[in-house]
Amino acid sequence: MGWNNILLEKEDNLAVMTINRPKVLNALNGETLRELDEAVEQIAADDEVRVVIITGAGEKAFVAGADIAFMQTLTPLEARQFSRLGQKVFSKIENLPQPVIAAINGFALGGGCELAMACDIRIASENAKLGQPEVNLGIIAGFGGTQRLPRLVNPGLAKEILFTADMYDAEAAHRIGLVNHVVPAAELMNFCKNMARRIAARGPIAVRLSKEAVNEGLEMDLEKAIAHEADLFAVAFATEDRNEGISAFLAKKKPEFKNK
Structure with a gap:
């Protein structure tokens, strides 16, 4: 454009x-x-x-x-x-x-x-x-x-x-x-x-979720903010990137994140 x-x-x-x-x-x-x-x-x-x-x-x-x-x-x-x-x-x-x-x-x-x-x-x-x-x-x-x-x-x-x-x-x-x-x-x-x-080079979904957690949490009281963090933590565990990141760490190799 x-x-x-x-x-x-x-x-x-x-x-x-x-x-x-x-x-x-x-x-x-x-x-x-x-x-x-x-x-x-x-x-x-x-x-x-x-x-x-x-x-x-x-x-x-x-x-x-x-x-x-x-x-x-x-x-x-x-x-x-x-x-x-x-x-x-x-x-x-x-x-x-x-x-x-x-x-x-x-x-x-x-x-x-x-x-x-x-x-x-x-x-x-x-x-x-x-x-x-x-x-x-x-x-x-x-x-x-x-x-x-x-x-x-x-x-x-x-x-x-x-x-x-x-x-x-x-x-x-x-x-x-x-x-x-x-x-x-x-x-x-x-x-x-x-x-x-x-x-x-980091897990792209994890980076996005981290940004969301900070930005939205700043507008909440601490109790609601950490509950929101737990929800986003769970979202990360539903991704292929989480499997790749943890598996790569345990195998002592560099992860290949696919943004999924």
Whole structure:
């Protein structure tokens, strides 16, 4: 499928999705979000894809935010529709069956930080900058940032980030738990692809069930969450991959998972 603002490439069991608007630092407008939605739907339906990497085109930005020029003329009703579109697409990314790694190769501000937070794992290059600067424009984060940020860092720190519009470099973002790792810019994609390949080599159904257990369990109290875990544990035992994994372990050989 041809898109104006999104590139989607497959490498074996990996999919690499690139926001491709480098002239505007990959800022998100309505068209880009709709194309991203289509790309995510395509990935969700592709059983060959076991891990997804999302990044931005160029060397300056992952996604510098929502497209401010696009937002300038929005009415309050249109702004709500734009917010709901972004929320819908980012929730789809968060709930993809496959793990999603954000390769943060520069500015991840506003909607870009929100996109990164919708991913499962965040890897930042040393030149990355993260933050939620919306209050500088007299608006608030609208693509889920006010909700995902306090779930990733503590609520008090999330409020500080949202209220001050301060920008965090990669090391500071790592210290507060907003990113998992910081690597040199030249090594970012190789680092992400190596991690993706390690994940892809594991039992794919087990990986998906692990993601489901974490995502859904976070919205439950502990008693319900561990009961849900037990249900998913039982689901794993109904798969051919479970038989292969345990048999291979006992035979001291490498398992050959078939995603069944």
